[in-house]
Amino acid sequence: MTADDRIALTFRGVTKSFRTRRQAVMAIKDLNVEIRLGKITGLIGPDGAGKTTLMRLATGLLRCDSGTVTVLGFDAARQALQIQGRVGYMPQRFGLYEDLTVQENLDLYADLQGVPVQARKTRYNELIHMTGMARFTKRLAGKLSGGMKQKLGLACTLVHPPRLLLLDEPTVGVDPVSRRELWEIVDRFVREEGTTVLLSTAYLDEAERCDRVLMLDQGELIGQGPPEQFCEPMTGRTFQIRSADEKNRDVLERLSGRPDVVDAVIQGDAVRLVLADGTPLSIDRLLPGENRAALIPVPPRFEDGFIDTLRQRRHDQAGTPLPSALQEDRRIQAESSGTAISVRNVQRAFGDFYAVKNVSFDVGRGEIFGLLGANGAGKTTLFRMLCGLLPASDGKLQVAGIDVRRTAAAARARIGYMSQKFSLYGSLSVANNLKFFSSAYGLTGRRRQHRIRWATEQFDLQPVLDDGSGELPLGYKQRLALACALMHEPEILFLDEPTSGVDPLARREFWHRINGLASTGVTVLVTTHFMEEAEYCDRMAIMMAGEVLALGTPPEIKQLARSNEHPQPSMEEAFIHLIESKDEEA
Structure with a gap:
């Protein structure tokens, strides 16, 4: 086998741009890269980095402006x-x-991919067994959970065994159990059928599982190699801080914006810290006045290298202090206390099916x-009931002291809701969305102008x-x-997989804002599939099949x-x- 025979995908001097209403956007800039056969290559980068464009170029769905793309020996422009x-x-x-x-x-996908009828039964059996969908073959795809839809999507892609498999963020919106199952399927195809995989992901622990990683930013390749290569430069710069006197969330906010802090995130019962190269190791320097805190060295991980690379490239630092205007706006609310949300024996039935079963908790x-x-655990259904968007079948729901089942409109005036999918008006400009929603919430005159100006400045719009x-961009x-x-200015904020x-x-950046809001008295109810984000919560409930399995703090x-x-x-x-x-048990 020659060197060329070991390469599945090659980009040589590839450039691709798009025209928006205002300007030309360079999605890929002079890209030179090779993807090896029989390996899993991870594709990572921030929003707008060019990951999806690269994949579409590799399938021949897009043509590059200049350069050549060669896929399994074929020219993507001509073949x-x-x-x-x-x-x-x-x-x-x-x-x-x-x-x-x-x-x-x-x-349908077997028909589209030309799979011979006589070969289908064996292939279907393999895919249905691997995806655990034997009990669901007669169920409508629209009735599947998010994780099952992703597994069905992958099965349809694999109906005709591909030599090269391109997966564009296949685990987005998928829970950890389904995410693990998807990876088992991918690993099996690589191991047993020699499939080459190029996979983009927003989960950096998934990138660590890849044989090789490509890092893009603003269309440029800024790093490539095995995952451990990104960890090596971080040796001696990664630590955990544990404080006996402050919440992790408060420690995190104190560290944000410091020029010597590259990254700070909550990890378990501590704050994980990445320091700039050459920073003196001193608790007094990092947390002045903190007498009962420990700085503990920990091994670097791939995510540390990723964040460090991007921060250096952008001359950025780990968060910025919240504007004082936001803090002043919320100071009055911070003085209040008590229960913001009360859920008592709540149920929601759709015919004979209970999406939420006898759920109780306070926030x-x-x-x-x-x-x-x-x-499919019932999280979004519960959210919609709390927001007054869906009536409960039974039980009591109180939000900001208001009975949601009786006066849903009054409750909605006290809450903010950010849905799982982008639900604003895509045909409107950013400015017009701000104007529309300020009016929809009953804001007028100077207050409306003030809040639009506040949103524009606070969120850098x-x-x-x-x-x-x-x-x-997302x-x-x-x-x-x-x-x-x-x-x-709602008292309570609902965030559905934000x-x-x-x-x-x-x-x-998002969690920096949420921590700031919580510290000034805003109550936050959030769903997430990123388990590390769960560490930001004061308490949590884990649901399955409409019921609460566990309720407590992250350590509990x-x-x-x-x-x-x-x-x-x-x-x-x-x-x-x-x-x-x-x-x-079931």
């Missing part, structure tokens, strides 16, 4: 049909036909409370005010959605999964343990 017959491509929003059953979707004012669970909201969409949810699909830098939840084999379980390990234990 796109030959490439598409050998490549499997699963885009971010996979095209399942929701009015067809699981089996009908498999049949205190100024608390960040997490709702975790597998896809000035550069995109005239842009169509539907054309924004990070800007997230900022705009949060700004609109906060326009009327960081799904968002890159790690944008997630850090992890205690439930502690064993001799896992004396210090991560939140993800605790989550999987609780879900699998419930499955075994």
Whole structure:
């Protein structure tokens, strides 16, 4: 085998640009890279880095402006049909036909990919067994959970065994159990069929599982190599800070914005810290006046190298202090206390099916409370009931002291809601969305102008005010959605998987804002599939099949999964343990 025979995909001097309403955007800039056969290559980068464009170029769905793309020996510009017959491509929003059953979707994709009828039964059996969908072949695709939809999408992509498999963020919006199952399927195809995989992901722990990683930013390749290569420069710069006197969230905010702090995130019962090279190791320097804190060295991880690379490239630092105007706006609310949300024996039935079963919990004012669970656990249904968007079948719901079942409109005036999917008006500009939502919340005159100006400054929306909201990068969409949810200064903020699909830098920025809001008295109820984000919560409930499996602080939840084999379980390990234990009981 020659050197060229070991290469599945080659980009040589590739450039690709797009024209927006305002300017030309360079999506890929002079890219030179090779993807090796039989390996899993991870593709990472912040929003707008060019990851999806690269994949579409590799499938022949897009043509480059200059340079050459060679896929399995074929020229993508001249031989796109030959490439598409050998490549499997699963885009971010996979095209399942929701009015067809699981089996009908498999049949359709087998027809489209020209799979011989006599070969289908064996292939279907393999895929259905691997995805655990044997009991669901007659169920409509639209009735599947998010994780099951992703597994069906992957099965449809693999109906005709591809030599090269392109997966564009296949685990976005998928719970940890389903995410692990998807990876098992991918690993099996690489191991048993020699499939080459190029996979983009927003989960950096997934990138660590890859044989090689490509890092893009603003269309440029800024790093490539095995994951451990990104960790090596971080040796001696990674630590945990544990404080006996302050909450981790407060320690995190004190560290934010410091020029000597590259990254700071909550990790378990401590704050994980990445320091700039050459920073003196001193608690007094990092946390002045803190007498009962420890600075503990920890091994570097891939995510540390990723964040450091991007911060250096952008001359950025780990968060910035919240504007004083926001702090002043919220000071009065911070003085209040008590219960902000009360849920008592709440149920929601759809016919004979109970999406939420006898759920009870309280959330205190100024608390960040997490709702975790597998896809289909009932989290979003519960959210919609609390927001007055869906009536409960039974039980009591109180939000800001208001009975939601009796006066839903009054309750909605006291809350902000940021949905799982971008739900603003994509055809309107950013400025017009701000104007619309300020009016919808009843703001007029000077107060309306003040809040629009506040949102523009607080969320750094000035550069995109005239842009169509539907054309924004995901990070800007997230900022705009949060700004609109906060326009009327709600006491309570509901966040339904707000960081799904968002890159790690944008997630850090988002949680910096949420921590600031909570510290000034705003109550936050959040769902997330990022288990590390659950560490930001004061308390949480883990749900499965509409019921609460566990309720408590992050340390209390992890205690439930502690064993001799896992004396210090991560939140993800605790989550999987609780879900699998419930499955075994059933």
